[in-house]
């Protein structure tokens with residue numbers, strides 16, 4: 001363990017912790033834009049700078065390892081001046097678009113502008129123009145709003161292992177893009193969308209739905225597979241408008257393309273809401289109660305078993321079931337029905 | 349008649365640019381034509397490709413040595429070769445009007461050469477010539493007779509500091525690296541040299557590549573590394589070629605590879621070509637680039653000496669730093685420490701450019717004053733204009749005004765006036781250089797070369813450049829100087845890497861010493877040095893104008909009218925102030941004010 005003081009408060013952290021992590025332990029708030037505890041520190045936004053006794057200049061707390069006996073100051077006139085300039089510089093190259101931006105109200109940059117009270121900007125000047133229509137089906141890119149925090153690039157590489165995006169260009173014209181600036185063609189897990197601190201990345205299907213007003217949040221579990229990722233449904237009345245996932249759950253906020261973007265079936269007209277039974281050969285499928293449907297299956301199974309033996313039956317379980325459910329399923333086939341003909345769709 | 353004849357032709361980049369290849373070819377032809385080959389004196393007559401001797405302003409330089417007597421010629425062109433061979437080599441009479449003058453000799457006498465000592469004397473493509481000047485003796489001694497600790501102690505005692513910009517003591521860095529437990533350590537030679545106008549490292553590799561290799565072998569032994577890299581920019585094809593030639597020769601002789609000098613020490617060097625990004629000279633970006641990543645710096649700590657290439661302890665030193673190592677081993681730490689100043693030992697190679705008579709590559713003992721460099725070695729200001737300032741340290745450095753002409757040139761001296769040694773660029777400025785325009789020039793460079801990772805550098809340098817641009821274009825506003833100062837300080841204090849930290853230096857130092865020039869641009873809309881065209885008015889003095897029409901032809905927007913042989917006239921509404929007429933007029937009739 002290492003003991004250090006931050007703003008005159010003493011804290012003990014494990015070796016290998018950063019100064020920022022130590023400050024978080026003390027609940028000291030240090031502004032950040034490119035930091036996400038789930039990824040390697042990057043040190044690009046320069047907002048988390050702190051003064052450390054014995055060091056010549058401010059250093060980024062997210063990259064600096066905490067050391068025994070360190071004396072850290074997280075706020076001073078000089079630090080606040082530097083932070084304010086940084087936010088002002090970011091805003092000087094950011095479209096004044098909050099009114100209609102999908103991230104208004106949940107945007108880190110907007111929050112920083114508010115925190116530092118930046119109404120007028122000393123640094124007007126040229127603005128980048130990197131917006132282009134990306135024809136991919138899921139992800140909406142508004143690159144003029146990008147603050148180059150690098151979170152999307154890092155999540156795609158470090159978490160998703162895909163590296164579908166990277167940097168191009170230098171200086172003021174540096175930007176994030178896919179190889180050769182082609183349209184995005186990746187797994188569309190949307191991990192990048194989930195970490196983007198601004199409106200630079202969002203989902204195409206979110207557009208037009210309310211951002212906050214009237215939106216209800218419901219914590220639930222994704223039904224797509226047995227992993228059971230925790231998700232948050234954003235709904236307006238009976239309609240699901242967005243799926244997100246909190247970072248403090250067991251899947252740490254990470255989802256796959258289905259969990260994140262595959263929610264349209266919920267409100268689909270084609271969705272089955274009751275069992276259907278074809279009561280006559282050649283007839284239409286008709287709604288039925290669960291009671292009736294299950295009884296029918298039991299009857300048919302029993303008849304088949306009686307006539308042809310248990311091995312005439314087989315079961316194929318779904319990857320959408322949990323381990324426990326799959327256990328019960330094979331139990332049903334082996335013990336109740338009496339056959340070993342049981343398998344699982346994930347094997348194919 | 350069995351005379352020993354050696355002809356040396358300057359074949360560094362400067363020499364080649366001035367026509368060295370053609371001169372070489374002509375020499376071969378003329379020797380043949382003069383029958384010198386038939387007279388059987390060819391055996392002693394070497395046509396020698398020598399590296400840079402530093403006096404690039406006089407290229408192509410040719411030494412003709414007959415029986416030990418050397419005459420040095422300057423400005424030699426292909427068409428002069430015939431007479432040179434005829435009169436001097438055949439006729440025995442040197443052509444006095446083509447010989448270099450006294451200043452050539454002062455240029456050399458004032459210098460102290462350690463790194464450049466053998467440049468221009470030995471053939472960089474011949475390992476035997478390097479061996480002839482005690483080459484690889486130091487490496488052999490180190491590997492066969494010294495312990496790594498002794499080597500590190502020697503380098504520490506010598507006081508050698510990094511020549512790539514930071515000036516960090518080399519021996520201390522080596523010791524840090526060696527102290528890390530690791531199965532592998534790497535050693536990297538930084539030959540990225542991206543500052544505009546810098547050609548020190550390139551000249552050293554072109555002129556004496558073995559010295560750098562030998563320095564790396566010694567460093568590798570000291571820290572316990574079996575693999576080194578030279579990161580060199582691809583825009584230096586001659587240097588890259590010569591480096592490969594040298595590496596291959598060293599491998600053939602067993603100075604690289606396995607069991608060096610018959611010991612158990614293994615070490616080899618790989619060459620990695622850089623794509624020409626200035627920021628890739630920054631050590632962490634350089635490491636990322638070698639690893640195949642985009643050349644973007646990362647925050648330190650951890651320092652490369654602890655966690656560098658592929659996460660292993662790594663030493664990065666500059667070309668010149670390594671080239672200093674063999675002489676230190678050969679002649680001892682005390683010898684090296686006796687040269688230079690209290691805190692800066694040894695010499696520094698400097699690329700002397702700008703408005704100076706003798707531009708070129710020089711090597712001075714640390715602590716020599718600016719005055720000695722500019723007037724004694726540099727021969728003073730070109731065209732007898734007034735000296736105004738000297739810019740040192742490239743885009744990361746600052747401008748030092750005339751009042752500091754007696755300033756000693758060493759790390760601490762330059763730093764004390766807001767500039768820095770950098771990699772050793774020195775640009776001399778005269779009264780016609782506008783300091784706002786100079787700051788703008790360097791900011792244009794740093795803005796384009798910023799990697800874009802961190803906010804203050806990516807956007808801050810852009811805003812600095814925009815403000816400077818509007819000042820030079822007569823759009824400067826009240827408060828712009830203060831805004832520049834504040835932003836420059838903030839970019840300096842909050843950027844991630846050395847590029848952003850030092851990019852504001854040209855702005856800060858020019859405002860500090862030449863604030864009145866900024867004020868003149870902003871308040872009076874005048875450029876005192878008459879450089880910023882947008883602030884000038886071009887007009888034709890009738891009594892000077894002979895009506896030749898040159899200016900009419902030069903003007904791209906047809907702003908000039910006038911009958912032949914009658915005074916011409918510029919229509920101020922049409923004039924875009926490009927200055928073409930000013931350059932075109934041979935009669936000094938165009939005036940800018």
Ligand SMILES: Cc1cc2nc3c(=O)[nH]c(=O)nc-3n(C[C@H](O)[C@H](O)[C@H](O)COP(=O)(O)O)c2cc1C
Nearest residue numbers: 510511512538541542629630631665666669846847
């Ligand atoms: C933007 C930038 C560019 C640099 N370019 C070079 C370079 O071209 N060559 C070099 O040797 N060092 C360069 N450096 C310094 C290196 O980061 C490093 O300090 C140096 O190579 C260490 O070697 P030394 O201790 O021998 O000087 C640069 C630094 C920065 C911040």
Ligand code: SF4
Nearest residue numbers: 156186188189190192
């Ligand atoms: S959607 Fe997933 S795979 Fe595609 S770029 Fe974003 S993080 Fe990478």
Ligand code: SF4
Nearest residue numbers: 146147149150152196
């Ligand atoms: S797109 Fe978003 S996450 Fe990616 S770098 Fe830009 S601001 Fe950061």
Ligand code: SF4
Nearest residue numbers: 799801802805845848
């Ligand atoms: S200071 Fe400039 S070059 Fe260095 S990391 Fe930041 S943006 Fe890149």
